[in-house]
Amino acid sequence: xxxxxxxxxxxxxxxxxxxxxxxxxxxxxxxxxxxxxxxxxxxxxxxxxxxxxxxxxxxxxxxxxxxxxxxxxxxxxxxxxxxxxxxxxxxxxxxxxxxxxxxxxxxxxxxxxxxxxxxxxxxxxxxxxxxxxxxxxxxxxxxxxxxxxxxxxxxxxxxxxxxxxxxxxxxxxxxxxxxxxxxxxxxxxxxxxxxxxxxxxxxxxxxxxxxxxxxxxxxxxxxxx
Amino acid sequence: xxxxxxxxxxxxxxxxxxxxxxxxxxxxxxxxxxxxxxxxxxxxxxxxxxxxxxxxxxxxxxxxxxxxxxxxxxxxxxxxxxxxxxxxxxxxxxxxxxxxxxxxxxxxxxxxxxxxxxxxxxxxxxxxxxxxxxxxxxxxxxxxxxxxxxxxxxxxxxxxxxxxxxxxxxxxxxxxxxxxxxxxxxxxxxxxxxxxxxxxxxxxxxxxxxxxxxxxxxxxxxxxxxxxxxxxxxxxxxxxxxxxxxxxxxxxxxxxxxxxxxxxxxxxxxxxxxxxxxxxxxxxxxxxxxxxxxxxxxxxxxxxxxxxxxxxxxxxxxxxxxxxxxxxxxxxxxxxxxxxxxxxxxxxxxxxxxxxxxxxxxxxxxxxxxxxxxxxxxxxxxxxxxxxxxxxxxxxxxxxxxxxxxxxxxxxxxxxxxxxxxxxxxxxxxxxxxxxxxxxxxxxxxxxxxxxxxxxxxxxxxxxxxxxxxxxxxxxxxxxxxxxxxxxxxxxx
Numbered sequence: 226x227x228x229x230x231x232x233x234x235x236x237x238x239x240x241x242x243x244x245x246x247x248x249x250x251x252x253x254x255x256x257x258x259x260x261x262x263x264x265x266x267x268x269x270x271x272x273x274x275x276x277x278x279x280x281x282x283x284x285x286x287x288x289x290x291x292x293x294x295x296x297x298x299x300x301x302x303x304x305x306x307x308x309x310x311x312x313x314x315x316x317x318x319x320x321x322x323x324x325x326x327x328x329x330x331x332x333x334x335x336x337x338x339x340x341x342x343x344x345x346x347x348x349x350x351x352x353x354x355x356x357x358x359x360x361x362x363x364x365x366x367x368x369x370x371x372x373x374x375x376x377x378x379x380x381x382x383x384x385x386x387x388x389x390x391x392x393x394x395x396x397x398x399x400x401x402x403x404x405x406x407x408x409x410x411x412x413x414x415x416x417x418x419x420x421x422x423x424x425x426x427x428x429x430x431x432x433x434x435x436x437x438x439x440x441x442x443x444x445x446x447x448x449x450x
Numbered sequence: 451x452x453x454x455x456x457x458x459x460x461x462x463x464x465x466x467x468x469x470x471x472x473x474x475x476x477x478x479x480x481x482x483x484x485x486x487x488x489x490x491x492x493x494x495x496x497x498x499x500x501x502x503x504x505x506x507x508x509x510x511x512x513x514x515x516x517x518x519x520x521x522x523x524x525x526x527x528x529x530x531x532x533x534x535x536x537x538x539x540x541x542x543x544x545x546x547x548x549x550x551x552x553x554x555x556x557x558x559x560x561x562x563x564x565x566x567x568x569x570x571x572x573x574x575x576x577x578x579x580x581x582x583x584x585x586x587x588x589x590x591x592x593x594x595x596x597x598x599x600x601x602x603x604x605x606x607x608x609x610x611x612x613x614x615x616x617x618x619x620x621x622x623x624x625x626x627x628x629x630x631x632x633x634x635x636x637x638x639x640x641x642x643x644x645x646x647x648x649x650x651x652x653x654x655x656x657x658x659x660x661x662x663x664x665x666x667x668x669x670x671x672x673x674x675x676x677x678x679x680x681x682x683x684x685x686x687x688x689x690x691x692x693x694x695x696x697x698x699x700x701x702x703x704x705x706x707x708x709x710x711x712x713x714x715x716x717x718x719x720x721x722x723x724x725x726x727x728x729x730x731x732x733x734x735x736x737x738x739x740x741x742x743x744x745x746x747x748x749x750x751x752x753x754x755x756x757x758x759x760x761x762x763x764x765x766x767x768x769x770x771x772x773x774x775x776x777x778x779x780x781x782x783x784x785x786x787x788x789x790x791x792x793x794x795x796x797x798x799x800x801x802x803x804x805x806x807x808x809x810x811x812x813x814x815x816x817x818x819x820x821x822x823x824x825x826x827x828x829x830x831x832x833x834x835x836x837x838x839x840x841x842x843x844x845x846x847x848x849x850x851x852x853x854x855x856x857x858x859x860x861x862x863x864x865x866x867x868x869x870x871x872x873x874x875x876x877x878x879x880x881x882x883x884x885x886x887x888x889x890x891x892x893x894x895x896x897x898x899x900x901x902x903x904x905x906x907x908x909x910x911x912x913x914x915x916x917x918x919x920x921x922x923x924x925x926x927x928x929x930x931x932x933x934x935x936x937x938x939x940x941x942x943x
Contacts, residue, residue: 270939279814279936300818306935307816318811318938320455322462327454334451335816343451379815391939 227253227276227387227419232285233442234271245271246282247442255386258413258420260433267439269423270391276421277310277389278302289387307335311380311418313409315392317372319364319379325351326360329379336383350378354408370401374408381412388413390422394429402426456828466801467833470794474837474918475844477783477790478911482845484779485910486901487852491772494859494897497700498768507642508738509756511563511572511728511745513553543584547687547719550577550631554724555752562749563728568741570733573642574725576634576715577706580686585625593617630672632686633706634715634725637661642729644705645697653680653695662713666691670698672707684708687718730754768859768897791918794837795925798830802929809930810937819931826930827923834919842911845903852901859899 234246245268253259253276263269274280275287278294287294289309294302311332319328329347338346348360354374364372373393380388393409394402406429413420422429430436437446460467557574564572594616635645637656645655651670656663668678673696676684683690691710699705716722732741742754802809809822 274936274939277814279934279939303813303816303818306814312811312814312938314811314938316807318807320808320811322458323455327451327458330451331455331812331817332815335818335821340451 226255226290227251228286228288229275230286230288232272232275232282232287234268234275234280235283244442246275248285249439249442249444251437251444251446253419253421255419256417257435258433259422259435259437260430261421261423261437261439262425262427262430263439265425268442269439272439272444273389273391273421273423276387277312278306303335307332308383309386311383311385311388313373313376313380313388313390313393315395317364317369317376317396319372319375321364324361324363325356325367325375325378328364328375329382332379332383346382347378350382351375353381353412354378368401369397370404373397373401373405377405377408377412381416384416385418387419387421388416390420392424393422394424394426402429452825452828455825456832459829460832463801466797467829467836470797470830470833470922471837471840473790473793473797474834474915475840477787477918478838478841478914479844479848480783480786481914482842482903482907482911483848483852483901484775484783485907486845486849486903487899488772488775488779489904489907490852490899490901491768491775493902494768494899495772497897507646507729507757508732508735509730509742509745509754511555511559511730511749511752511754512551512726513555514751514753542586543582545580545582545687547632548579548581549719549721549724550579550726554721554726555728557723557725559749559752560725560728563730563745566741566744566748568733568737568744569730571639571642571731573636573639573729574712575636575643575727575729576712576719576721576724577726578632578634578715578719580630580632582628582630583625584628585623588623630707631705632708632710632715632718634712635667635709637711642731645709648697648699648704650695651698653693655695655697656709656711660711663711664689664691664714665694665711667695667697667709668693669704669707669709670696671704686710689714689718768899771859771899787914787918790837791921794830794833794918794922798826798833798922798926799929802826802926802933806933806937809933810935810939813933813935814938822933823927823931826926827920830923830926831916831919834915834917834922837918838912838915841915842908845911849901849903852899856898856900858896860896 229249229251232246232249232251233244235242235244237243249272261269261272271280275282275294278287278289278297281295285295289305292305294305297305320331323331326344326347329350330343333343333346348357351357351360351374354377356371356374356378359367359371362371364375367375373396377393388409390409394405397405409420409422412418424430434449435446436449437444554576555574560572560574563569633644635643635656637660638658640646640655640658645667648669650667653667655667656665666684668676668684673679673693678684678693680693680696682693684693685691686708691708691714697704697709710718712725716724730741730745732738738756738758742756745754746752809826812822813819
């Protein structure tokens with residue numbers, strides 16, 4: 226469960242101080258499925274960074290299951306990321322020189338999983354996203370949808386508590402978009418994840434039971450019955 | 451994962467790896483060639499010095515130069531010939547045996563030098579220059595003019611009343627000058643001295659009992675020139691010596707044309723108990739300078755010349771090339787190496803910059819900074835090793851090429867001083883025969899240049915390759931360690 230209290234984030238861009246987040250309070254219960262939307266530059270990505278432990282707030286607290294990520298050391302934060310948080314990025318962010326299976330394995334490396342087990346788990350994860358036949362393909366040899374599936378397998382292979390997706394369909398055409406959304410939905414249900422997704426896509430937002438909208442650094446949560 | 455990732459990166463980014471590696475390779479190859487050529491230079495210089503000194507000699511002791519005293523003329527050679535009548539065909543011959551450089555030390559100095567701390571062995575030797583002049587010397591004949599009357603008179607002003615008129619015709623000299631060097635060897639100790647740089651190729655060397663025997667060893671090229679063979683005799687200033695051996699120098703010129711026992715040389719030159727040079731072997735080659743100053747301090751009137759001193763007097767193309775290799779070559783290879791390291795570093799850094807999102811992603815996945823950095827450094831080190839292998843191959847090829855071509859270098863020795871034996875005032879050179887100075891004063895040799903590769907050179911190259919990789923890795927690793935995991939979310943490449 227996430228508990229955000231009075232989270233602000235300021236950074237300087239040239240001479241200007243940008244208030245990316247201006248006092249965000251947000252509670253995300255375990256197993257929730259939250260869509261974050263809002264205009265470009267509104268603070269969506271900044272919020273995702275806070276949730277993922279990729280950056281620290283200027284003030285306020287970001288608690289994940291009672292631990293304030295804002296106060297953790299870099300090493301502990303790295304550990305939290307490696308164990309509990311899975312990421313899916315807009316542009317897939319696969320390692321171009323590694324094949325599908327190896328890419329998935331990179332998520333298990335910081336956990337100290339032995340090579341043989343790593344390979345096995347990676348293959349299984351790829352099978353669960355429908356890429357069982359493409360273990361040895363390089364990212365450049367796969368379509369965008371396939372690449373994103375590899376990325377989803379990579380995010381989930383370590384069985385995290387939280388799955389954070391940053392515009393996971395932003396680089397995909399419509400047919401691919403639905404396919405990926407289906408995969409993500411299935412995974413969320415199967416793994417009992419807390420699934421937080423940033424998106425521009427209003428079609429996706431409309432389907433979501435809970436939508437958080439960020440405008441000018443402040444958040445409003447809309448619940449649909 | 452480390453190795454899989456490393457292997458994949460190197461294989462799939464072959465071009466980038468090759469650029470970094472070949473930059474390093476160039477620098478390393480240059481270092482190998484330069485260092486092997488300069489060790490070839492050292493060997494060449496060593497050969498030159500050896501040919502003077504013989505093997506194992508660390509320094510020589512000679513008499514300190516003193517300006518010749520007034521009226522000291524009896525040391526300079528004079529030749530006297532009687533003019534003969536025109537119809538006489540008789541050849542006259544005379545030879546002068548001179549001590550080279552006219553400076554001698556007492557034989558006791560050898561013992562004294564031998565007693566100095568750090569001296570392992572000291573052996574004396576006497577270098578002689580023999581100048582032999584032989585030929586015909588005829589008087590001019592007076593020929594009277596036909597027109598003038600008077601009785602025929604030969605030569606000179608006559609006692610007659612009528613003044614004869616005419617001129618002297620046909621007088622003159624037809625002679626040959628033969629100059630050669632003789633070295634008086636201490637036959638009881640043949641381990642040191644000039645003869646050690648030659649191999650006895652025919653016959654034998656001296657026996658230790660032959661301290662005063664009339665035997666000689668001839669230098670092979672001199673023997674060839676004079677058509678001397680084993681068993682022949684040579685006459686030096688009236689004394690006949692039997693040739694018992696022919697010596698061929700290992701390289702370059704021989705130190706002397708003939709070698710005879712020291713005592714005989716002293717008798718010939720009328721220099722009883724005198725030596726020109728003491729050859730010294732030090733107990734420890736690291737202590738040569740200390741031994742040198744000890745000898746100079748404790749035995750007055752001596753000049754000590756070490757191999758290093760002598761090496762400074764080597765001139766000619768060898769010296770030029772040697773300077774080139776040690777100065778220009780050294781700086782050039784340092785410059786190229788630094789440039790190669792820098793380029794490798796910057797290329798690695800820019801490669802990291804191009805992979806910001808990749809490394810950011812890994813950090814977001816929970817890779818520790820150290821693991822990412824290690825990956826970058828690992829790639830750079832492998833690149834460096836690759837460069838090292840390439841560079842060693844290139845360098846070996848270069849060095850072999852030098853050895854294969856083996857350009858000939860000229861070495862001139864000693865004209866710049868070498869202990870100052872010739873420094874004794876202008877009249878020192880005036881002695882009749884063009885001043886035979888110290889034997890080292892005029893010596894030209896030809897030495898073929900090789901570029902021997904030592905294991906340490908290859909070791910150095912490997913070290914440089916690893917260092918190059920580490921430097922490149924340090925650049926890249928530093929850049930990688932500063933990446934934030936949030937860089938994974940960057941949208942622009």
